Amino acid sequence: xxxxxxxxxxxxxxxxxxxxxxxxxxxxxRLSIGRAATYATLAGFGAHTLSHIFRIYALRRPPLxxxxxxxxxxxxxxxxIYLITEFRYQNRVIGAFVLPMVLLAGSAAAALPRRIAELGxxxxxxxxxxxxxxxxxxxxxxxxxxxxxxxxxxxxRQLKSRNPxxxxxxxxxxxxxxxxxxxxxxxxxxxxxxxxxTGSIWAEYTRGSFLPLYGREAWSILxxxxxxxxxxxxxxxxxxxxxxxxxxxIGFCLVLFTLIGVSLLxxxxxx
Amino acid sequence: xxxxVVGLSHKTAPIELRERLNVPEPDLPKPLExxxxxxxxxxxxxxxxxxxxEVYAVSEGPVEGAVEGITDCLATYRNVPKADFLDKLYTYxxxxxxxxxxxxxxxxxxxxxxxxxxxxxVKTAYSIAQARxxxxxxxNNLLEQAFHVAKRVRSETGIASSAVSVSSAAVxxxxxxxxxxxxxxxxxxxxxxMAELALRHLLDDGVHSVLVANRSYDRAVALARQFHGRAVTxxxxxxxxxxxxxxxxxxxxxxxxxxxxxxxxIIQQRRHRPIFLIDIADPRDIDPGCNAVDNVYLYNIDxxxxxxxxxxxxxxxxxxxxxxxxxxxxxxxxxxxxxLDVVPTIVSLRxxxxxxxxxxxxxxxxxxxxxxxxxxxxxxxxxxxxxNKILHQPMTELKRRAALQDGHLYTSVLRRLFGxxxxxx
Numbered sequence: 001x002x003x004x005x006x007x008x009x010x011x012x013x014x015x016x017x018x019x020x021x022x023x024x025x026x027x028x029x030r031l032s033i034g035r036a037a038t039y040a041t042l043a044g045f046g047a048h049t050l051s052h053i054f055r056i057y058a059l060r061r062p063p064l065x066x067x068x069x070x071x072x073x074x075x076x077x078x079x080x081i082y083l084i085t086e087f088r089y090q091n092r093v094i095g096a097f098v099l100p101m102v103l104l105a106g107s108a109a110a111a112l113p114r115r116i117a118e119l120g121x122x123x124x125x126x127x128x129x130x131x132x133x134x135x136x137x138x139x140x141x142x143x144x145x146x147x148x149x150x151x152x153x154x155x156x157r158q159l160k161s162r163n164p165x166x167x168x169x170x171x172x173x174x175x176x177x178x179x180x181x182x183x184x185x186x187x188x189x190x191x192x193x194x195x196x197x198t199g200s201i202w203a204e205y206t207r208g209s210f211l212p213l214y215g216r217e218a219w220s221i222l223x224x225x226x227x228x229x230x231x232x233x234x235x236x237x238x239x240x241x242x243x244x245x246x247x248x249x250i251g252f253c254l255v256l257f258t259l260i261g262v263s264l265l266x267x268x269x270x271x
Numbered sequence: 272x273x274x275x276v277v278g279l280s281h282k283t284a285p286i287e288l289r290e291r292l293n294v295p296e297p298d299l300p301k302p303l304e305x306x307x308x309x310x311x312x313x314x315x316x317x318x319x320x321x322x323x324x325e326v327y328a329v330s331e332g333p334v335e336g337a338v339e340g341i342t343d344c345l346a347t348y349r350n351v352p353k354a355d356f357l358d359k360l361y362t363y364x365x366x367x368x369x370x371x372x373x374x375x376x377x378x379x380x381x382x383x384x385x386x387x388x389x390x391x392x393v394k395t396a397y398s399i400a401q402a403r404x405x406x407x408x409x410x411n412n413l414l415e416q417a418f419h420v421a422k423r424v425r426s427e428t429g430i431a432s433s434a435v436s437v438s439s440a441a442v443x444x445x446x447x448x449x450x451x452x453x454x455x456x457x458x459x460x461x462x463x464x465m466a467e468l469a470l471r472h473l474l475d476d477g478v479h480s481v482l483v484a485n486r487s488y489d490r491a492v493a494l495a496r497q498f499h500g501r502a503v504t505x506x507x508x509x510x511x512x513x514x515x516x517x518x519x520x521x522x523x524x525x526x527x528x529x530x531x532x533x534x535x536x537i538i539q540q541r542r543h544r545p546i547f548l549i550d551i552a553d554p555r556d557i558d559p560g561c562n563a564v565d566n567v568y569l570y571n572i573d574x575x576x577x578x579x580x581x582x583x584x585x586x587x588x589x590x591x592x593x594x595x596x597x598x599x600x601x602x603x604x605x606x607x608x609x610x611l612d613v614v615p616t617i618v619s620l621r622x623x624x625x626x627x628x629x630x631x632x633x634x635x636x637x638x639x640x641x642x643x644x645x646x647x648x649x650x651x652x653x654x655x656x657x658x659n660k661i662l663h664q665p666m667t668e669l670k671r672r673a674a675l676q677d678g679h680l681y682t683s684v685l686r687r688l689f690g691x692x693x694x695x696x
Binding site for chain 2: 155163168239
């Protein structure tokens with residue numbers, strides 16, 4: 001087993017322990033379990049970072065060339081953004097929603113073929129890597145928007161029912177969830193926009209066509225439009241709360257489809 | 272030596288009787304002194320709250336006599352005939368007494384399970400008894416352990432984590448909507464005890480600006496002054512709702528004063544910022560349909576009551592988890608208590624010294640091969656004699672002390688000096 005694989009599995013183990021402890025933490029409310037969750041996730045993240053470094057060293061290019069690589073990078077970026085959020089808001093409940101998703105993305109990556117993809121000459125160049133990295137980071141931010149949106153809807157239902165149950169006590173306040181939701185959106189949207197721009201420029205240079213509206217590009221533009229609409233509604237029309245949360249969930253489903261679904265339709269090719 | 276608990280509580284006695292037997296805090300030393308003089312209670316403390324009157328004590332004599340002495344003292348001191356409360360009393364001894372003290376301190380025996388006051392009350396009662404030198408090693412250790420258990424129960428279970436009064440439930444809901452309440456504003460419509468109580472809770476939590484609207488402007492001004500708020504005219508309350516985060520409505524209006532259409536218009540003007548409406552009026556002030564408007568959270572008094580009920584059920588569930596912790600801690604305390612018993616201490620000290628003697632004797636004899644059996648016998652007899660002579664004085668003293676009040680002190684020191692604890696493990 002190559003060394004990058006070893007660290008990748010180590011990272012998955014860390015994320016698995018993190019997931020279990022975050023879930024246990026909200027069930028038991030014990031601080032020590034919450035801390036264990038954070039440490040496990042941090043350890044997983046460290047191992048994951050090492051795995052990327054070794055793969056870059058072996059490939060002599062960024063690890064963004066296959067579906068396995070980009071899913072793994074996607075999981076890594078979500079963890080990075082999540083950990084920053086946890087430290088900033090001092091709230092571990094969000095972890096119980098984010099980490100299972102990370103674990104899912106990581107396990108899905110583990111199940112995919114990991115042979116090193118031979119990339120044609122058109123699929124080289126700094127511009128392309130920048131495009132892919134931006135898109136993945138933007139989408140990772142939207143993963144957090146998605147999770148807090150989901151939690152918002154759960155908490156809102158609890159409050160609206162006027163008979164809040166046990167979930168109500170565990171979940172953070174609507175204010176906090178909305179705040180994380182809008183900040184992650186504000187972080188992700190410029191990245192996605194830049195990714196679209198660099199992608200178009202790259203397409204212009206290599207294929208000679210600007211914005212070819214088929215396949216992945218079309219889906220990317222659609223999800224960009226949804227997020228643009230969401231941002232506009234939030235900032236100018238004062239949309240917030242449930243509607244914003246629902247739109248964030250729809251947007252992210254589209255992102256997932258663009259990232260994974262389209263690749264699978266095209267037989268596992270990412271680029 | 273027997274640890275015992277004698278008392279009555281909300282579970283056994285009606286409030287009138289509890290009131291008649293209650294001892295106000297400043298008067299606590301007096302009955303403690305009385306008990307010290309007239310009974311053979313070597314350690315004692317009295318916990319008296321409006322929900323319980325209990326004596327925790329260590330008795331030298333038989334339990335029946337101690338109970339009799341305690342009831343006599345209470346009856347004389349509070350001038351209540353014994354017959355009035357004798358059948359309401361409970362008595363716990365040994366493990367059951369320890370469990371009871373732990374449960375009381377952890378608020379598991381409280382009327383509202385998980386309420387935080389009882390721990391403070393027990394602490395005060397303990398420090399008063401301690402200051403009068405009415406407690407000794409057994410009660411000191413029992414109470415210190417009880418405080419530790421209470422802390423564990425609080426942090427490891429949720430028995431105290433949800434609101435169990437209507438006004439604190441309202442605050443808790445507000446926190447789940449707005450997060451931090453610092454800087455939030457509240458608008459009061461009408462007036463009333465419940466409204467003021469809820470307002471006070473909100474102010475304690477950081478809500479800073481208070482608006483008061485009342486049909487009588489003068490009353491609004493009076494109430495506003497009381498809470499450092501601002502009075503507004505009743506007619507303008509809908510405009511004021513655009514700026515307020517929390518609205519407490521308690522008018523005596525015979526019909527709904529806020530309709531769903533009003534609310535929809537207001538939420539538009541608020542740019543959909545969430546608003547928390549608390550309708551505690553009877554009949555209702557706010558159209559229940561308002562809850563269907565996005566970002567509006569409407570709770571009426573019945574909703575709040577049902578939240579409280581749910582929370583109480585949640586506390587009961589958590590209390591079961593707390594009992595498990597208590598079980599374990601009672602075990603720990605009883606083990607410590609048993610270790611103070613003088614007989615096992617003497618036995619294990621003997622064993623310990625005997626073990627050392629045997630080992631050293633073997634070592635010495637092993638180095639001297641050419642001894643005759645007689646010579647060996649002499650050396651062995653000498654080691655026996657030394658051990659017995661050395662142990663004689665401490666053993667006699669220990670046995671004598673065991674019957675006295677500070678006997679456990681001697682055993683515990685002895686056990687520590689000779690490392691007898693470690694050996695048992």
